[in-house]
Amino acid sequence: MIQVTPEILIDENEIHFDFVRASGPGGQHVNKVATAVQLRWNARLSEAISAAVYTRLKRLAGKRLSAEGILVIQAGRFRSQERNRQDAVERLVRLIRKAAEKPKPRRKTRPTKASKEKTLAEKKHRGRIKEKRRPVIRMDE
Numbered sequence: 001m002i003q004v005t006p007e008i009l010i011d012e013n014e015i016h017f018d019f020v021r022a023s024g025p026g027g028q029h030v031n032k033v034a035t036a037v038q039l040r041w042n043a044r045l046s047e048a049i050s051a052a053v054y055t056r057l058k059r060l061a062g063k064r065l066s067a068e069g070i071l072v073i074q075a076g077r078f079r080s081q082e083r084n085r086q087d088a089v090e091r092l093v094r095l096i097r098k099a100a101e102k103p104k105p106r107r108k109t110r111p112t113k114a115s116k117e118k119t120l121a122e123k124k125h126r127g128r129i130k131e132k133r134r135p136v137i138r139m140d141e
Helices: 051-064 081-100 113-131
Strands: 015-020 036-042 070-075
Touching: 015 081, 036 081, 051 070, 051 081, 070 081
Parallel strands: none
Antiparallel strands: 015 036, 036 070
16 A cells, blocks of 8 residues: 555555656666556546545646546656656655645735725826827917
């Protein structure tokens, strides 16, 4: 079991790892050994997270979450397969923790009387500046 938060525990059997060839450092070794990891976790069918957390996870994950609800995390930063595997799990945990945080509700605020008066004064000042740019019309002609 992977402990994400005190309430969220993910069964390790729900997570599938695929090992693929990685780009980046490693010389000839990188062309021979599959060290990069693709972590796949079906977030939609998982009982570990609630519907609200899944909704926030969908927004945070973006393209990494497929239409079927499968979250794919690619990790190929390190040269060893085991380190990339740990990195992928850490990134999954970070993403779920962020999705588990409840957003702070927005409270509507109204502008103060002073700020409204300041805005109107600035608009009047700007209008006077623009008025001075107009051509002068003489009445004696």
